[in-house]
Amino acid sequence: MVETRIRFGILGCANIARKLSRAMLLSPNTAISAIGSRSLEKAITFASENHFPKSTKVYGSYIAVLDDPDVDAVYVPLPTSLHVRWAVLAAEKKKHVLLEKPVALNVGELDTILAACESSGVQFMDATMWMHHPRTTKMKEVLCDEQRFGQLKSVHSMLTFLGDDDFLKNDIRVNPNLDSLGALGDLGWYCIRAILWAHNYELPNTVTAIRDPGYNESGVILSCGASLNWKTDGKVATFYCSFLSNLCMDIIVLGTKGNIRVHDFVIPFNEKVGSFYAVDNSKWAERALGCAPEPTEFKIATDLPQEALMVQEFGCLVAGIRNGEAKPENKWPVVSRKTQLVIDAVVASIENGFVPIEVVY
Amino acid sequence: MVETRIRFGILGCANIARKLSRAMLLSPNTAISAIGSRSLEKAITFASENHFPKSTKVYGSYIAVLDDPDVDAVYVPLPTSLHVRWAVLAAEKKKHVLLEKPVALNVGELDTILAACESSGVQFMDATMWMHHPRTTKMKEVLCDEQRFGQLKSVHSMLTFLGDDDFLKNDIRVNPNLDSLGALGDLGWYCIRAILWAHNYELPNTVTAIRDPGYNESGVILSCGASLNWKTDGKVATFYCSFLSNLCMDIIVLGTKGNIRVHDFVIPFNEKVGSFYAVDNSKWAERALGCAPEPTEFKIATDLPQEALMVQEFGCLVAGIRNGEAKPENKWPVVSRKTQLVIDAVVASIENGFVPIEVVY
Structure with a gap:
């Protein structure tokens, strides 16, 4: 039997690779064909577990x-500081690249x-799983509905979780040599x-960091x-990310006629059903004694978890390229680059005394 | 029969006075004894309606x-620009003052x-109704629970509603001679x-306005x-207010162990029952395939609407003073003053190119 599935190799035994390797096994068009770690023993254990x-x-x-x-x-x-080395090498070896954020x-x-990646003609995608949940598509439908x-x-987004003392001192994500962007890179992304x-x-047009990061x-x-500012229509957005607060994963998007809220945008509480809340054309009741309508909950079911849908989408793109x-x-490279540009602007704003930084593609 | 209820006089026929006069009639310890308008006819109609x-x-x-x-x-x-004149005169005439925000x-x-007010020994209170809902007390209980x-x-709060073209040009709340603080005064408050x-x-410690207000x-x-910054514990808060977006009235409060959300903090969707959502000690599921627990809805019933509870509380304070x-x-004067200080800081930040403004009581 000819293998038509896209065959993944995994670099390293990061904890998140447990979730993603499960996704590769769940997705109908992908397979795992190899894993490598600096420790062979660790890789053997990881593959078995x-x-x-x-x-x-x-x-x-x-x-x-x-x-x-x-x-x-x-x-x-791998830790972010190693991305440029190993992603470039992978591309040079003609491997398509699914890169963690x-x-x-x-x-x-x-x-x-x-x-x-461009030079080798390979697909690049960052592993931002929630982008691939059907809930995200449904929310976008609402946002596009005049x-x-x-x-x-306006948009406000927040992502926080509570790291314990050990995490805050020793985790890869707060190690200046491995993931020097810290919470901004891991959560602000x-x-x-x-x-x-x-x-x-x-x-x-501009990004201005909030004073006094931790x-x-x-x-x-x-x-x-x-805070982020757009000249067009005076749009504004704010975000907050932290390793120091109990888990919170919210987006709230305000439009002239409606708004949407989601409370678990990064990893849904429930793998099989993702919810969000929308309301439109809200009116005060007579004498402002209340207002209506109340937000409606939308429940979006999915057979495959969002990370498997991501892997499947990536696999489809790779298959298309492989088949010519x-x-x-x-x-995907463009949205990665735009996200990174805003991260860089936040860093520049912090380093320059919280001044607004212009963002140019 | 001796009248033991606190007898209100109402200055003007503002729309919001329809809601508040209903509250004075609902509250068991208050009564309406007078209303005055520049137009007698208008006052007669208002009293009747x-x-x-x-x-x-x-x-x-x-x-x-x-x-x-x-x-x-x-x-x-009355419009904000008239407050100092009429509130001072009321106090001088020994009338207790419930002042709109x-x-x-x-x-x-x-x-x-x-x-x-202090010189005359009368009670001052601003008419911030949601402070008096039992839901607010219950939310505070959660916030105080270690x-x-x-x-x-961190806190993020937002209050928006969509003003139509006529509102945005002609309403008292956007008239530079009547309510020059606009959305900041009406909603940002x-x-x-x-x-x-x-x-x-x-x-x-500091307040920094977000760039490019509308x-x-x-x-x-x-x-x-x-954005607001506290030196203590690096606490940070942001808010957004607007007359240009569909109704949204959210507070989200993040703590190290839990968080609370409320989606109708200013005027509950339902006058009889106010909801909020709380969650604590959230944990990722194995392999980060989800997280638990989900937020729990708390429903707080109230016999009297929040504005009647406000009037009742004000009436109690006045009765205590009257009885010696x-x-x-x-x-109440202190929380009004602190709120106004932050509003003033936002204005100063905007006027000075979005620099941080120190706030001192």
């Missing part, structure tokens, strides 16, 4: 995965990665993507936020 | 209300009002109060926002 097929090749290095001719695409969940430490690094939403005016998504990826002892950001039917889809 | 008791005295001026010995307290829903155009004016909420880290309430009225042709603010049992409650 995560029910990888017996045929999976297990390597004691990342490079062996890239050199494997039975690998079509790599999933890269934040994709890079800055847009210069990302451009190096994207240039390598009667139910009208013109976009999602908040910024949500804002751009709601704005149809129109970049803001830092750990190594100077890595533990909590921060920013399509070129790499440019949407 | 709003089912005022036949005994109500109807005047063709505001001063007549203040001179009426059968009036214990006045409710002042925004209470003044700036803290200097408010201080003039508060000095007059196990369910932990330490406060509530957002700022919510933030201060969540912070137990600890003033922020204005009407007369230069009055139609939409704006700000108590002095004016200082909490």
Whole structure:
């Protein structure tokens, strides 16, 4: 039997790779063919614990995965500081690249990665799972509905979770040598993507960080936020992200005629059904004794979890390229780059005393 | 029969006075004894349409209300620019003052009002109705619960509604001579109060306006926002208010261990039952495939609507003073003044190019 599924190689045994490898096994058009870790033993254990097929090749290095001719695409969940090295090498080896977020430490690094992917004709996609939930499509339908939403005016997004003392000192995501963007990279990435998504990826004109971010002892950001301004229609957005507050994953989008709210946008409470809330054309009751209508809950069921849908979508794009039917889809590199540009602007604003930073593609 | 209820006089026939006069009739310890308008005819119609008791005295001026010995307290829903004149005069005439928000155009004016009230020994309270809903008390209980909420880290509040073209050009609330604070005074007042309430009225150290507020042709603010920073624990808050978006009245409060959300904080959708949502000690599911628990809805029933509870509370304070049992409650002037100080800081930040403004009581 000819293998028509897209065969993934996984670089490293990051915790998030447990979720993503499950997704690769769930998605009908993808398979896992290899995993590599600096520790062969760790890779063997990881493959076993995560029910990888017996045929999976297990390597004691990342490079062996890239050199494997039975690998079509790599999933890269390595610490951010290693992305530019391994994503570029993967592209050079003609492997399609599914890259964990934040994709890079800055847009210069990302451009190096994207240039390598373009030069090799491989697909690039960042692993922002919620983009692929059917709920996200449904929410966008509401946002595009002139009667139910009208013109976009404002977005607020927030993503927080509580890291314990050990996390805040020792986790990869707060280590200045591994993930120096801290909470901004790990959580702010999602908040910024949500804002751009709601704005149809129109970049803001300026980004201004909120004063006094929180830092750990190594100077890595533990909590921060920013406001984004668009000249068009005076649109404004704010976000807040933090490793110091109980879990919160909200987007609220305000339009002239309606608004939508979602309370678990990054990882739905329930894998099978995602909810959001919408309301439009709200009116005060007589004498302002109340208002109506109340927001309506929309429940969007999905057979596959959002990460499997992401892997499936990535697999479809790769299959199209492999079959010679399509070129790499440019949407994904572009939205990654825009997200990274806003992250860079937040960093620049913080470093320059919270001044507004112009954003130019 | 001796009248033991607190007898209100109402200055003017503002639309909001229809709601508040209903509250005075609903509250068991208050009564309406007089209304005055510059137009006697208007006052007669207003009294009739709003089912005022036949005994109500109807005047063709505001001063007549203040001179009426059968009036214990006045409710002042006049345009903001008239507050200092009429609230001071009311206090001088020994009338207790329930003052619509925004209470003044700036803290200097408010201080003039508060000095007059203090000098006359009368109660001052601003008409911020949601403060008096039992839901607000219940939410505060959650915020004070170390196990369910932990330490406060961040607040975001927003209040918007869609004004039509006529409103945006001609309404009192966007008239530079009547309510020059525009959306910041009318709506931002509530957002700022919510933030201060969540912070137990600890003033922020700095207030920084978000860039590019919206204005009407007369230069009055139609939409704006700000971020507030506290040195203590690096707490941060943001708010957004606007006359240009469909109705939205949200507070979200983040603590280390939990969070609460409310979607109709200013005027509950339902007069009889107010909801809010709380969650604590959220945990990711195995392999981050979901998270639990989901937020729980709390439903708080109330026999009297929040504005009647406000009037009742005001009436209780006035009765205590009248009976010689108590002095004016200082909490209400203090929270009004703190709210006004933050409003003034937002204005100063906007006028000075969105710089941070220090806030000092």
